Amino acid sequence: MKKIKVITTGGTIAMGEDQNTHQIVPKLSGKDLLNSVPELNNIAELDLIQYSNLDSSQLTPKMILELSKLVKKALASKDISGVLITHGTDTLEETAYLLDLVLDTEKPVVITGALRSFNQLSSDGKANLVQSLQTIIEPHSKNKGVLVVLNNQIHAARFVSKIHTNKLWAFDSINTGSIGSIDHCGVHYFYNLDKQVTINTEELEDNVQLIKLAIGNDDRLIQASLDYGVKGLVLEAFGLGTLPKSIVSALLRAKKEEIPVVITSRCLEGRVYNLYGASTGKTNIAETDIIFAGNLNSTKARLVLMLLLGQGLSKNEIRQFFGLKLKM
């Protein structure tokens, strides 16, 4: 029987109802969670670490980098065949992608969670745990980067997003669809998606802000971030990456101060690139020195920027990374 390291972090999967407030709060320790699903022991031998028991809104990139060190340590052990992480769903896609970026392993690493706490009628945690383990022990799950398993679906970390606040089908892979599924017959992949890229760093820069643009926005938030000494910015822009000219002077200031500004889109699907000449008024968009994030969503682009800055890359190296390394 294969041995799997299970790392629990919290989230609804480990929550239950508080009798007084009737709100959903952390209830199950990692041990309680695994003990509540005895079927897991028929699939693999489990070795547990409880990293935290938090709603995922309380996690930070630094904590996830710390978590990645635990995962690396587990993966380095010969007798461990893969790692399962349980996590709240609200920020699960960020943890999955950060781990995907920093881990370099052929062993399967799966993250799962639940939309319902264990005491709710439509509780999905148990099935998600079973399907996650099935995915880890499946030989075809090797070399795929970090996988997200929920609701009978397998997603690649770099494409997955939480797309619904509450439905059981809460996750989908933007631009691509899921890469596989789990049914009565087991685990099936629809296509092969190799892991994209690894960033070797022990540090990340957490002074990176994400700002979403709306029509008529002025540049106050960008200027305030620069005043405050931000080390990198992600701007969630319009459509293909167009910007209001009201923010151009702030972009030119960021350029002068050597602060990388990465552009993503408010659109759910598609890529951003430099097409619209008028998007910054009289200033040519290339003069603003902005970096286009391809098809990464804003939160994921921010993680890449944090890691690259943590690695000490220059603005030009960061531009090259977004332009070349994230292409395939």
Ligand SMILES: NC(=O)C[C@H](N)C(=O)O
């Ligand atoms: N379904 C969930 O897990 C949501 C919860 N608020 C969390 O992210 O921890």
